[in-house]
Amino acid sequence: MEHINQTGNEKDKRTFEYEQANDRFTEMTEMEKCLKKLEESGFTDQYKVEKGKLVDVTHNRKYKPKDVKAVNFYRFEGNSNPDDMSIMYAIETTDGHKGTLVDAYGLYSDDETGDFLNQIEINKKVNKA
Secondary structure, rough: OOOOOOOOOOOOOOOOOOOOEEEOOOOOOHHHHHHHHHHHHHOOOEEEOOOOOEEOOOOOOOOHHHHEEEEEEEEEEEOOOOEEEEEEEEEEEEOEEEEEEEEHHHHHHOHHHHHHOOOOOEEOOEEEO
16 A cells, blocks of 8 residues: 555655755855755756656656646856856656756746746745855
């Protein structure tokens, strides 16, 4: 028998254990450093959005919006150009997989990715330091 988690869905294998807040005073100013820290927390899959679904690039799994939650997100500006902005989402799926989704931020963001993200739950945690 499968464990029924806090969503009440026995097929939902998300752990809901990622509770780390974004700390404005840490090294999370560069995407590479942030990605490494997320990977250390188990967010190892890479995602993209295609045809209204989240696609795990590595394992070719596909998820509907109802099967996905963004447990946190991080915004970045380019070092040489403030208009060079991006956003990275820490994603957890109902089958227990975790990874990241990166998109441009603002004018150059991908419309399909934005439409998908508008359909999922997105959390933002910030330390009050």
